Amino acid sequence: MSKYQHFMIRIFVLAFFALNVFVSCVSRVSNVPYQPATKPEKIEFARDRLDVYPDDVRKNPAAHAGAPVVWAGIIRSTDAYEQDEGDKIVADTVFEQHYFDWVQDGEGRGVKLSVSPRGEGLFRTRWHLNKTTQDSTAKSAEKYAGPGNLAIVYGVPENVDTNGIVILKYRYLRILDADHFSTNEFDYGRLGEPFSVLHAESKTNAPMPK
Numbered sequence: 001m002s003k004y005q006h007f008m009i010r011i012f013v014l015a016f017f018a019l020n021v022f023v024s025c026v027s028r029v030s031n032v033p034y035q036p037a038t039k040p041e042k043i044e045f046a047r048d049r050l051d052v053y054p055d056d057v058r059k060n061p062a063a064h065a066g067a068p069v070v071w072a073g074i075i076r077s078t079d080a081y082e083q084d085e086g087d088k089i090v091a092d093t094v095f096e097q098h099y100f101d102w103v104q105d106g107e108g109r110g111v112k113l114s115v116s117p118r119g120e121g122l123f124r125t126r127w128h129l130n131k132t133t134q135d136s137t138a139k140s141a142e143k144y145a146g147p148g149n150l151a152i153v154y155g156v157p158e159n160v161d162t163n164g165i166v167i168l169k170y171r172y173l174r175i176l177d178a179d180h181f182s183t184n185e186f187d188y189g190r191l192g193e194p195f196s197v198l199h200a201e202s203k204t205n206a207p208m209p210k
Contacts, residue, residue: 034102044154044172054120057157072100078145080138087131089141094124113181123166150181
C-alpha cells in the first residue's frame with residue numbers, strides 16, 4: 001500500500017468516526033502528507049525507505065546494510081559532548097521507535113504528528129550539532145534532544161548490539177517537542193496495516209516504558 005493510499009484511508013476513518021460520535025471533523029481537515037521541515041530533510045525523505053523497520057534489521061542485518069531508512073522515535077536518553085576542535089557537539093541518543101503513518105496535522109510551527117503508541121523497540125545513533133552561539137554547550141544539546149521529545153531520524157542500519165538495539169549511521173534528524181506530537185489518538189502498526197481511533201481520556205502522551 002502506498003503512502004497516498006494509507007493517507008486516504010486514514011481520512012475516511014476519521015470522517016466516519018466523527019460522524020458516528022457526532023463530533024465535528026473541522027479540526028482534522030488539515031490532515032496532509034508529512035512535510036519535511038528543511039531542504040536537507042526533504043532530500044533525505046525523498047530517498048530514504050519508509051517500509052523497513054527495526055525488526056526487519058534485527059532479523060537480517062546484512063540484507064538492510066547500506067539502505068537508508070527513516071524512523072520516528074521518542075527519545076529515551078541523550079549524552080552529548082563538545083569536540084576538542086571545531087564548533088560541533090556530538091551526541092549519542094537512544095530512541096524508542098514508534099509507528100508513524102507519515103500524515104501530519106497543520107503546517108509550519110502549528111504542525112502536529114499522531115504517532116502510534118506501539119513500535120518495534122530501541123535504536124540509537126551518534127549525531128552532531130553545530131554550535132549556533134558561543135553559549136551552546138553539551139548540556140543545552142542534551143536538553144534540546146531531551147527524553148520524551150519525538151525525533152524523525154534518517155540513517156543507515158549498521159549493526160545490532162547484544163541488547164537488540166539497532167545502530168543507525170546518522171544522516172539527518174528532526175526533533176519535535178511534546179506540543180507537536182501525540183501518542184494517544186491512533187493505534188496502528190506498519191504502513192498498510194489496520195488502525196483504530198483511540199478514545200483518549202487524557203491529553204498527555206503515553207508514558208515510555210521503563
